[in-house]
Amino acid sequence: MQIPHRIAEELGVHPRQVEAAIELLDGGATVPFVARYRKEATGGLNDAQLRTLEERLNYLRELEERRTAILESVASQEKLTPELEQAILEADTKARLEDLYLPYRPKRRTKAQIAREAGLEPLADALLENPGLDPRGTAAAYVDGEKGVADAEAALEGAKQILMERFAEDAELAGELRERLWEQGILRARLLGDPRPEAARFQDYFEYEEPIAKIPSHRALALFRGQKEGVLALELVIDEESPSPTPSESRIAARFGIEHKGRPADDWLAGVVRWTWKIKLFTRLELDLKMRLREAAE
Numbered sequence: 001m002q003i004p005h006r007i008a009e010e011l012g013v014h015p016r017q018v019e020a021a022i023e024l025l026d027g028g029a030t031v032p033f034v035a036r037y038r039k040e041a042t043g044g045l046n047d048a049q050l051r052t053l054e055e056r057l058n059y060l061r062e063l064e065e066r067r068t069a070i071l072e073s074v075a076s077q078e079k080l081t082p083e084l085e086q087a088i089l090e091a092d093t094k095a096r097l098e099d100l101y102l103p104y105r106p107k108r109r110t111k112a113q114i115a116r117e118a119g120l121e122p123l124a125d126a127l128l129e130n131p132g133l134d135p136r137g138t139a140a141a142y143v144d145g146e147k148g149v150a151d152a153e154a155a156l157e158g159a160k161q162i163l164m165e166r167f168a169e170d171a172e173l174a175g176e177l178r179e180r181l182w183e184q185g186i187l188r189a190r191l192l193g194d195p196r197p198e199a200a201r202f203q204d205y206f207e208y209e210e211p212i213a214k215i216p217s218h219r220a221l222a223l224f225r226g227q228k229e230g231v232l233a234l235e236l237v238i239d240e241e242s243p244s245p246t247p248s249e250s251r252i253a254a255r256f257g258i259e260h261k262g263r264p265a266d267d268w269l270a271g272v273v274r275w276t277w278k279i280k281l282f283t284r285l286e287l288d289l290k291m292r293l294r295e296a297a298e
Contacts, residue, residue: 003060007053017043021053063094070101079104087171095178095288099171112165115158118147124159124166128256131265156268163272168280173255177248178285185238185289187212189223192233202226212236212293220297236286245270249277 004022008015020041024034031054035047045053071088074080084100091097115121123142127133139155149155167173191199191206205226215223226232239246245253253259253273260266 003057003064006060007056010056011045011049011053013045013049014043017045018053021045021050022057025054025057059094063092063097066094066097067091070097073106074101074104077104095292096171096175099174102171102174103169110165111158111161114148115161118144118149118158120149120155120158121162123155124162127159127265127268128163128258131258131261131263131269134264135268160268160272160275164276164280167252167256167273167276168284170255173252174281174285177251177281178288180248180251181236181238181282181285182213182289182292185212185236186210187215187223187290187293188235188237189226189232192231196231198229199226199231202229202231205232209237212289215293217297220293224294224297234290236289245273246277248282249273252276252281 004018005015008018011018020038020043021034024038024041025031029038031047031050034042035045035050039045042050067088071080071085074084074088088097088100091100115124120142123139126138127135135156136152139152139159142155143149143151149158186209188209189205189207195203195206202222202225205223208223210219223232223234227234239248249270253270258269258273260270
């Protein structure tokens with residue numbers, strides 16, 4: 001769907017109104033000017049509609065630029081399958097685009113990549129596919145000092161890193177968990193260090209928490225100012241009182257067919273899932289949602 005038609009659908013107006021407004025804004029006109037003096041051109045779009053239109057226009061243009069860059073990058077790696085191309089073309093948010101691109105984004109050598117180079121991916125696959133295998137016994141066959149795999153523990157650590165990266169780069173899973181965190185996460189603020197005179201204006205947030213999705217713009221901006229000035233620490237929390245595995249960990253496990261049935265590798269796989277959520281996914285999604293909150297507030 002073209003950008004003007006998409007914005008028109010979101011605003012519930014005719015595409016011609018949106019196209020006229022875009023032409024005026026691209027020509028240098030401001031929202032107040034268009035709202036007051038160009039009603040006849042835009043079919044009467046008001047100030048609020050025009051501000052939303054301008055915000056969405058900027059976002060969607062950036063989205064399209066990023067989409068093009070990602071398609072070019074993946075194609076240059078000769079990894080652009082028809083299915084992946086379709087998913088990228090259908091992605092309707094920046095977060096969704098980045099989730100799809102994550103496995104293909106050029107990056108430094110990760111622990112998982114080093115483990116794959118050491119020949120440990122078959123070990124990871126074997127334990128995932130057959131939890132009836134004994135992890136230590138199976139890993140013993142992959143010990144190779146020349147490849148940097150000193151013992152069975154090192155082999156299992158490498159296999160864990162491979163699965164953690166694989167799980168964390170699943171775009172559908174990341175998107176689902178991101179929305180769950182947005183809907184159920186609590187943003188918590190606390191005072192950093194001892195109270196200082198200049199920190200007094202943030203005293204309402206020294207011990208504060210609120211569902212992140214319900215924080216109004218003025219409060220979000222105050223929280224981020226407090227964080228920037230080194231007064232407040234902000235953290236997103238969820239599932240604090242849930243037993244292990246947490247709902248988030250259970251969703252990761254379900255996505256990859258992991259169940260705890262008392263088999264030899266079940267505890268090891270549960271540990272992989274736990275660390276995937278704690279170290280890989282939660283950390284990334286927390287940053288994403290803080291950015292979403294900031295962008296919405298600004």
